Amino acid sequence: xxxxxxxxxxxxxxxxxxxxxxxxxxxxxxxxxxxxxxxxxxxxxxxxxxxxxxxxxxxxxxxxxxxxxxxxxxxxxxxxxxxxxxxxxxxxxxxxxxxxxxxxxxxxxxxxxxxxxxxxxxxxxxxxxxxxxxxxxxxxxxxxxxxxxxxxxxxxxxxxxxxxxxxxxxxxxxxxxxxxxxxxxxxxxxxxxxxxxxxxxxxxxxxxxxxxxxxxxxxxxxxxxxxxxxxxxxxxxxxxxxxxxxxxxxxxxxxxxxxxxxxxxxxxxxxxxxxxxxxxxxxxxxxxxxxxxxxxxxxxxxxxxxxxxxxxxxxxxxxxxxxx
Amino acid sequence: xxxxxxxxxxxxxxxxxxxxxxxxxxxxxxxxxxxxxxxxxxxxxxxxxxxxxxxxxxxxxxxxxxxxxxxxxxxxxxxxxxxxxxxxxxxxxxxxxxxxxxxxxxxxxxxxxxxxxxxxxxxxxxxxxxxxxxxxxxxxxxxxxxxxxxxxxxxxxxxxxxxxxxxxxxxxxxxxxxxxxxxxxxxxxxxxxxxxxxxxxxxxxxxxxxxxxxxxxxxxxxxxxxxxxxxxxxxxxxxxxxxxxxxxxxxxxxxxxxxxxxxxxxxxxxxxxxxxxxxxxxxxxxxxxxxxxxxxxxxxxxxxxxxxxxxxxxxxxxxxxxxxxxxxxxxxxxx
Numbered sequence: 337x338x339x340x341x342x343x344x345x346x347x348x349x350x351x352x353x354x355x356x357x358x359x360x361x362x363x364x365x366x367x368x369x370x371x372x373x374x375x376x377x378x379x380x381x382x383x384x385x386x387x388x389x390x391x392x393x394x395x396x397x398x399x400x401x402x403x404x405x406x407x408x409x410x411x412x413x414x415x416x417x418x419x420x421x422x423x424x425x426x427x428x429x430x431x432x433x434x435x436x437x438x439x440x441x442x443x444x445x446x447x448x449x450x451x452x453x454x455x456x457x458x459x460x461x462x463x464x465x466x467x468x469x470x471x472x473x474x475x476x477x478x479x480x481x482x483x484x485x486x487x488x489x490x491x492x493x494x495x496x497x498x499x500x501x502x503x504x505x506x507x508x509x510x511x512x513x514x515x516x517x518x519x520x521x522x523x524x525x526x527x528x529x530x531x532x533x534x535x536x537x538x539x540x541x542x543x544x545x546x547x548x549x550x551x552x553x554x555x556x557x558x559x560x561x562x563x564x565x566x567x568x569x570x571x572x573x574x575x576x577x578x579x580x581x582x583x584x585x586x587x588x589x590x591x592x593x594x595x596x597x598x599x600x601x602x603x604x605x606x607x608x609x610x611x612x613x614x615x616x617x618x619x620x621x622x623x624x625x626x627x628x629x630x631x632x633x634x635x636x637x638x639x640x641x642x643x644x645x646x647x648x649x650x651x652x653x654x655x656x657x658x659x660x
Numbered sequence: 661x662x663x664x665x666x667x668x669x670x671x672x673x674x675x676x677x678x679x680x681x682x683x684x685x686x687x688x689x690x691x692x693x694x695x696x697x698x699x700x701x702x703x704x705x706x707x708x709x710x711x712x713x714x715x716x717x718x719x720x721x722x723x724x725x726x727x728x729x730x731x732x733x734x735x736x737x738x739x740x741x742x743x744x745x746x747x748x749x750x751x752x753x754x755x756x757x758x759x760x761x762x763x764x765x766x767x768x769x770x771x772x773x774x775x776x777x778x779x780x781x782x783x784x785x786x787x788x789x790x791x792x793x794x795x796x797x798x799x800x801x802x803x804x805x806x807x808x809x810x811x812x813x814x815x816x817x818x819x820x821x822x823x824x825x826x827x828x829x830x831x832x833x834x835x836x837x838x839x840x841x842x843x844x845x846x847x848x849x850x851x852x853x854x855x856x857x858x859x860x861x862x863x864x865x866x867x868x869x870x871x872x873x874x875x876x877x878x879x880x881x882x883x884x885x886x887x888x889x890x891x892x893x894x895x896x897x898x899x900x901x902x903x904x905x906x907x908x909x910x911x912x913x914x915x916x917x918x919x920x921x922x923x924x925x926x927x928x929x930x931x932x933x934x935x936x937x938x939x940x941x942x943x944x945x946x947x948x949x950x951x952x953x954x955x956x957x958x959x960x961x962x963x964x965x966x967x968x969x970x971x972x973x974x975x976x977x978x979x980x981x982x983x984x985x986x987x988x989x990x991x992x993x994x995x
Binding site for chain 2: 397428429430431432433434438440441442443447448450451452455457458459460461462463464465466467469470476488489492493495496499500653654655656657658660
């Protein structure tokens, strides 16, 4: 905890509070029918993206997941453009071509939120290889979920990263379910972090309701990558407060699981309790952040809903960089 | 200018572009001659025999042997391309796209469009196509129509050493993902190929023979089968427009339609399958846009709808040959 200044911690709180408020509002707006497509909400997992992104620089790349809203905000993408993309508007991050599950913002080092779930690890190997080849000093962080780890491409990426000693950090957000199927059922070998050992890289498991634990694990892995020591894997244990997607009846988990997580494993509440108890930040300034964020979210949603869809005559744009 | 094989022509294109641009890197199974073993590095140019000498000249930072891990290394090549490198990656046999289809069609093909034009993916995937070596159905297919299905990819099917060098040069310089399909029976074909680098524009068909009685569109090795047929037909007084599109995306639709406008007859010779293949695609193009010019039904000469057998006699029945082209052309001319 000592590694972050008071200002940085206040910023971390603001980031997490923004992610939370954004998703709580999205839950309501989606139910109201105003959001095209489908959405996967990040609420409950905020400390993961916030703790990881606090360790990244402008040269680094974060490979996003389909549960993309929170990590996009944490990485510093313009929240208005994030919301507009989710609403499929022309001024969205991806000009309305990607939608909720494909938030991508090259200039802010946010890449390729992926519906095929595991590919970020392979793409991340390439980003890491390019960073090393071109000497940018950057690293790549591939964010995937527990549901992705049984895909071959994840094992292939871990293997490549290891044999080539790439500056890559693989962060697996284990929220307990790959869609509806429990991680405990689906994943052999005694857990995700243990798989790192097979690829000769450090693997740690951290409590995703504890921002400080995530920050420290990510700091160590990023430092290792920057020093040319090769890849690492971090398993972040989180609980999602909502279903896999909005509209998910969640029959596969007990009725009180999410409610209990909100009471006992809320990373925002934990963060607030710790920084106030230790006298680093005071409750009043955190309350001010909450008020600010509430106001911001109102403006973000109002602007996104009012924004136009992309022009019809742009359907065929952006397929190729060099014209056919 | 000197006589060079298709294999040498491909090697020269890669070497030329690697010398020209430090961002060009090479990745694939055995491309560095097999890394880490007890024998020599770079003594072998991989199963295609194409990349020999590159490791020695460019070093292991730019010539990377990969594990047999196509989803991993093609995904990595896409990530490297998105970062500004220009990877030339070797998907040895196009049949193996089965294990990395997501990378090719959902990642590479959609990266630019789905993210609203923020990025470009200057990636070349070299891969072998074609039947004729008795190596059965997981090593012999011609899947360029599959790649052509996907907007966002460009697909090249060079039929000669000259075209191979010029088209591969264009592929590497191109800012989009390109699938470069090398026919495995053409590696030893020779012709005059300039020593210096040159780029053949994508989407320009090559008119290999001018006739007037019938248009024959042929792709990759089928160009040579069709060419042999055209020579025989000329002796019968049937003159052929022989057109090699050279690239299936972009497809030079104009040249095809122009030729059919003049001849009124179309035969397509294609080693990809009869269903949803390039022959079907080109037939549909002409049926839609050139129907008024047709004086006979379009005839497709393709393999039957069957996996490719290893037995030489069965494989010979599978691959279109000169006699099938002759029959098809005589049929449309007599119609």
